[in-house]
Amino acid sequence: MTGPSFPPRRRFLRQLGAGTGVVIGTSPLLHALADNTAPAVITADRLRPQLPCGVMSGDVTLDKAIVWSKADRPSKMWVEYANNPEWKNPQHMQAVLALPSNDYTARVDLGGLPTGQRTYYRVRFEDLTHPGSFSETLSGSLMVPGGSRKNIRFAFSGDEAGQGFGINEAFGGYRVYESMRRFQPDFFIHSGDQIYADGPIPAEIRLSNGDIWKNIVTPAKSKVAETLDDYRGNFAYNFLDANKRRFAAEVPFLVQWDDHEVRNNWYPDQQIGAAEKRYQQRDLNTLAKHSRRAMFEYNPFRIDASDPDRIYRQFSYGPLLEVFMLDERSYRGKNSPNLQTDINQDSAFLGKAQLQWIKQGLLKSRSTWKVIASDMPISLVVPDLNPDVPKGTFEAWANGDHGKPLGRELEIADLLGFIKKHNIKNVVWVTADVHYAAATYYMPEKAQFTDFKPFWEFIGGPINAGTFGPNEVDKTFGPDVRYVSVPADSKQNRPPTDLLQFFGIAEIDAHTKAMKVSLHDIDGKELYKVDIHPEA
Structure with missing residues (x-):
């Protein structure tokens, strides 16, 4: 027996980043996420925060999940999420700090997630010493298990x-x-x-x-x-x-x-x-x-x-x-x-x-x-x-x-x-x-x-x-x-x-x-x- 088929990784990430949506807030990152374009202040890649460990989720329960990532310098982690791959009506979390005291790791606790459905999320870090300098966007998704008709x-x-x-x-x-x-x-x-x-x-x-x-x-x-x-x-x-x-x-x-x-x-x-x-x-x-x-x-x-x-x-x-x-x-x-x-x-x-x-x-x-x-x-x-x-x-x-x-x-x-x-x-x-x-x-x-x-x-x-x-x-x-x-x-x-x-x-x-x-x-x-x- 082999596992079921799954979309290729590259196409999966394109789907996660494909849509548009309205985001409340004034951060350049949030506007960039909303129209799926990079902030204009981005310069050379080495000057942007790097995300060496990707993104990760865990401790998922009926309507909550932790989203985690890591930067390489003092930063703010911004997270946006939606319950559809088209990114209609996305929500965003207040930024959390990634500091030397926690080795530049950061997490947010997403709540109110739909049971028995997949939630899609996107993560970026903003450099604390150079406001407006953002990392690349990394995308992920997670399933909230449960529901009366879902295995x-x-x-x-x-x-x-x-x-x-x-x-x-x-x-x-x-x-x-x-x-x-x-x-x-x-x-x-x-x-x-x-x-x-x-x-x-x-x-x-x-x-x-x-x-x-x-x-x-x-x-x-x-x-x-x-x-x-x-x-x-x-x-x-x-x-x-x-x-x-x-x-x-x-x-x-x-x-x-x-x-x-x-x-x-x-x-x-x-x-x-x-x-x-x-x-x-x-x-x-x-x-x-x-x-x-x-x-x-x-x-x-x-x-x-x-x-x-x-x-x-x-x-x-x-x-x-x-x-x-x-x-x-x-x-x-x-x-x-x-x-x-x-x-x-x-x-x-x-x-x-x-x-x-x-x-x-x-x-x-x-x-x-x-x-x-x-x-x-x-x-x-x-x-x-x-x-x-x-x-x-x-x-x-x-x-x-x-x-x-x-x-x-x-x-x-x-x-x-x-x-x-x-x-x-x-x-x-x-x-x-x-x-x-x-x-x-x-x-x-x-x-x-x-x-x-x-x-x-x-x-x-x-x-x-x-x-x-x-x-x-x-x-x-x-x-x-x-x-x-x-x-x-x-x-x-x-x-x-x-x-x-x-x-x-x-x-x-x-x-x-x-x-x-x-x-x-x-x-x-x-x-x-x-x-x-x-x-x-």
């Missing part, structure tokens, strides 16, 4: 720029983004490891077959990230890929983080041990603070003013779907043998407040489907192999003992038991982290812990990184693995040239309410598909 389709994956495999233009760059784009998803769940802050990208990698993988390189990606500017440079690097910029201009992102946004297998209050020689800054709380700030700056997050560091959040798309994005880094206890007998700070993975939040969110949801985005899989055993931790230490939920829930498994047992007790229906999990794709059905009759309703978990990734797996499967929650995208004897850290990069597509039928989930390879070929019918 909802979304993509999911994770893990990009890992194991030194960066942007190789001769290979086609981050090809998964272009393959996902052809499916025209309403939004994309990025399940973490958006950057590999601990993974420098060299100019070349010699592959086992003798071929040379050639990367685009930047100063920020030439070393492990330690400063705020290092982390900013890691996030900026991925926008050098044309496939990601094209995808981001058409598909809203819902983003969470995992370990490589900071450092492999990190947890709060950790200190990097002496065995790791690459770091001068050894305090993980400091590194995590830098990374969180850079991640918020370089993604279309809707910041919660009451809790500005919060990453976990939920998105409602009406009667068909609600999405819950988890944060499995900020509140966890330290990695350990994972055998605690009580839920406490040592065994925490979500933490008390987040666990209560998702319970109440699921309980209150009136949507047919509840999708939980977990950056780490439920039953795959992920050992912490860092040189500064003891052997027998685990990184994810599972502890590999195949018995009754212990350690972090206690939290998920508590959540699954809550779902059953309150008869919360149609919960599906999507995740990434392990660098291969899989589909697993959890069955109480096969489990050591049986107090739960059967459910599905789907794993996507990597987007552009080394391929690993398959991992050992812990049997505590009765996983019946229906599909694995790599063979049992697979070579580890296989390059993207082996074409083992993966993503998932889920689509909910507005009439039957059934969810179809499929897993795909780097070029969009369907590898596995299942139709899940909703529980009555």
